[in-house]
Amino acid sequence: xxxxxxxxxxxxxxxxxxxxxxxxxxxxxxxxxxxxxxxxxxxxxxxxxxxxxxxxxxxxxxxxxxxxxxxxxxxxxxxxxxxxxxxxxxxxxxxxxxxxxxxxxxxxxxxxxxxxxxxxxxxxxxxxxxxxxxxxxxxxxxxxxxxxxxxxxxxxxxxxxxxxxxxxxxxxxxxxxxxxxxxxxxxxxxxxxxxxxxxxxxxxxxxxxxxxxxxxxxxxxxxxxxxxxxxxxxxxxxxxxxxxxxxxxxxxxxxxxxxxxxxxxxxxxxxxxxxxxxxxxxxxxxxxxxxxxxxxxxxxxxxxxxxxxxxxxxxxxxxxxxxxxxxxxxxxxxxxxxxxxxxxxxxxxxxxxxxxxxxxxxxxxxxxxxxxxxxxxxxxxxxxxxxxxxxxxxxxxxxxxxxxxxxxxxxxxxxxxxxxxxxxxxxxxxxxxxxxxxxxxxxxxxxxxxxxxx
Amino acid sequence: xxxxxxxxxxxxxxxxxxxxxxxxxxxxxxxxxxxxxxxxxxxxxxxxxxxxxxxxxxxxxxxxxxxxxxxxxxxxxxxxxxxxxxxxxxxxxx
Ligand SMILES: Cc1cc2nc3c(=O)[nH]c(=O)nc-3n(C[C@H](O)[C@H](O)[C@H](O)COP(=O)(O)OP(=O)(O)OC[C@H]3O[C@@H](n4cnc5c(N)ncnc54)[C@H](O)[C@@H]3O)c2cc1C
Ligand code: FES
Numbered sequence: 001x002x003x004x005x006x007x008x009x010x011x012x013x014x015x016x017x018x019x020x021x022x023x024x025x026x027x028x029x030x031x032x033x034x035x036x037x038x039x040x041x042x043x044x045x046x047x048x049x050x051x052x053x054x055x056x057x058x059x060x061x062x063x064x065x066x067x068x069x070x071x072x073x074x075x076x077x078x079x080x081x082x083x084x085x086x087x088x089x090x091x092x093x094x095x096x097x098x099x100x101x102x103x104x105x106x107x108x109x110x111x112x113x114x115x116x117x118x119x120x121x122x123x124x125x126x127x128x129x130x131x132x133x134x135x136x137x138x139x140x141x142x143x144x145x146x147x148x149x150x151x152x153x154x155x156x157x158x159x160x161x162x163x164x165x166x167x168x169x170x171x172x173x174x175x176x177x178x179x180x181x182x183x184x185x186x187x188x189x190x191x192x193x194x195x196x197x198x199x200x201x202x203x204x205x206x207x208x209x210x211x212x213x214x215x216x217x218x219x220x221x222x223x224x225x226x227x228x229x230x231x232x233x234x235x236x237x238x239x240x241x242x243x244x245x246x247x248x249x250x251x252x253x254x255x256x257x258x259x260x261x262x263x264x265x266x267x268x269x270x271x272x273x274x275x276x277x278x279x280x281x282x283x284x285x286x287x288x289x290x291x292x293x294x295x296x297x298x299x300x301x302x303x304x305x306x307x308x309x310x311x312x313x314x315x316x317x318x319x320x321x322x323x324x325x326x327x328x329x330x331x332x333x334x335x336x337x338x339x340x341x342x343x344x345x346x347x348x349x350x351x352x353x354x355x356x357x358x359x360x361x362x363x364x365x366x367x368x369x370x371x372x373x374x375x376x377x378x379x380x381x382x383x384x385x386x387x388x389x390x391x392x393x394x395x396x397x398x399x400x401x402x403x404x405x406x407x408x409x410x411x412x413x414x415x416x417x418x419x420x421x422x423x424x425x426x427x428x429x430x431x432x433x434x435x436x437x438x439x440x441x442x443x444x445x446x447x448x449x450x451x452x453x454x
Numbered sequence: 455x456x457x458x459x460x461x462x463x464x465x466x467x468x469x470x471x472x473x474x475x476x477x478x479x480x481x482x483x484x485x486x487x488x489x490x491x492x493x494x495x496x497x498x499x500x501x502x503x504x505x506x507x508x509x510x511x512x513x514x515x516x517x518x519x520x521x522x523x524x525x526x527x528x529x530x531x532x533x534x535x536x537x538x539x540x541x542x543x544x545x546x547x548x
Contacts, residue, residue, distance in 0.1 A: 408517060
């Protein structure tokens with residue numbers, strides 16, 4: 001019988017994995033929640049007449065890579081069982097539970113590659129639930145996918161390379177960028193040079209975006225300490241401390257994001273083990289150098305869903321994970337995986353995370369009244385009160401406060417919630433544990449869940 | 455009603471379509487998500503449960519679940535991943 005291979009995720013990692021499997025004679029199932037392939041970075045425009053922007057306008061320096069990836073997909077599509085618009089919301093040992101077009105379906109598999117990507121990593125600040133505050137990646141999606149800006153005058157606040165890229169894209173599209181503010185010292189550009197040299201071209205692009213922003217006379221300020229977002233029913237401005245002095249910026253929108261966090265809920269349901277990664281300051285599914293999940297045969301992880309390394313690395317990791325799967329099936333590989341380049345990406349990422357770290361230090365000073373969990377409106381103070389009652393583990397705090405119990409399953413608040421708890425207890429963030437994933441990983445209608453009853 | 459939170463800066467040459475927003479005929483462009491269609495004319499999307507504070511979504515990528523609205527026939531819609539269609543009837547008030 002043919003081995004049934006399923007791939008979740010149609011971004012760079014998932015598509016390159018599918019491509020390598022097809023090259024070796026397999027016909028995998030490819031599932032993606034999005035209506036078209038491309039993932040986050042190479043997301044395509046809606047399939048509607050009248051959208052005009054070309055690859056250069058959408059993807060900038062990366063237009064060639066986007067075109068290659070889309071072309072690779074077009075080549076292999078006849079050999080795939082491709083299911084767009086399909087959300088995988090639960091995983092059993094031998095099947096995926098999916099929802100597409102409002103219909104629940106179970107898809108049996110023998111081997112599974114998860115390439116579920118990443119999302120913004122958030123540290124809340126007072127006012128962050130006001131309309132007009134959006135995740136940094138979301139701000140980019142509005143522009144790229146829909147030709148819209150999240151406001152008329154936008155402040156970009158956070159850290160990481162996407163901060164400068166998105167601000168640059170906004171300014172270039174004619175939006176007023178009121179300021180680009182980062183918690184990273186030296187704008188995050190004073191990085192460990194050896195690490196940066198590992199991927200000099202990418203490092204140079206980052207510096208280019210900063211230089212452009214400065215040349216357009218946009219304030220780009222490092223080492224800021226976010227204070228609050230002002231406004232009653234919408235954003236009216238932002239206050240930060242710069243060198244200990246309060247500075248106000250007028251704006252009607254804020255794009256907020258401190259790097260990325262892996263979308264790893266499905267990996268957990270599929271049986272992956274997790275380890276705390278100090279460089280990335282987050283819990284990640286444990287994999288070997290080839291993307292095999294440690295302790296779970298038949299499961300492979302690729303791309304940013306298994307630790308953030310960026311789009312180019314995601315393509316390599318997709319091919320490498322597919323290679324591991326093929327070898328485990330006893331199929332001889334026709335080509336070698338590019339491990340040397342992948343190692344360089346890894347070194348680069350570690351340097352980047354050092355230069356533009358997640359601002360854990362802000363958790364201790366987040367005011368008690370500030371909302372941490374936007375689904376359930378749980379405040380930082382409620383989490384601290386739980387700690388005062390003797391709770392020292394994040395899942396117990398979840399049970400007591402409902403933090404992370406809402407519809408987003410802790411995707412947005414999980415990391416900051418753990419930081420607030422750890423800061424209150426005076427312990428390192430890994431020692432408070434990790435919010436456990438629960439099905440369904442995305443909300444589904446009750447009728448679709450019903451089939452899950454034992 | 456005030457101005458929209460979002461501002462169109464590109465892709466404005468798409469077909470105009472009409473949908474009903476809380477009973478009022480409203481214009482959108484074909485290919486808009488429901489979230490974009492609403493936020494280009496309004497300052498927010500919905501009122502949060504419990505607090506009744508206005509919300510406008512957050513992630514725009516189907517992760518935060520802060521953008522659920524309803525269709526007139528009572529189905530829930532995730533505004534950032536659902537495309538608006540001619541004649542669609544959306545309710546943001548409960
Ligand atoms: C909003 C955003 C914008 C970004 N923009 C850039 C950029 O401009 N430049 C850059 O270098 N990097 C960018 N990144 C970083 C990006 O993560 C990587 O560069 C790259 O996209 C990773 O590729 P991937 O294949 O691992 O994952 P992705 O490209 O994220 O693809 C993952 C795919 O999995 C699908 N998926 C996830 N969960 C499920 C599920 N449960 N069921 C079904 N399908 C699912 C998603 O729909 C998505 O299509 C961005 C990240 C985000 C979150
Ligand atoms: S805005 Fe986050 S899910 Fe729609």
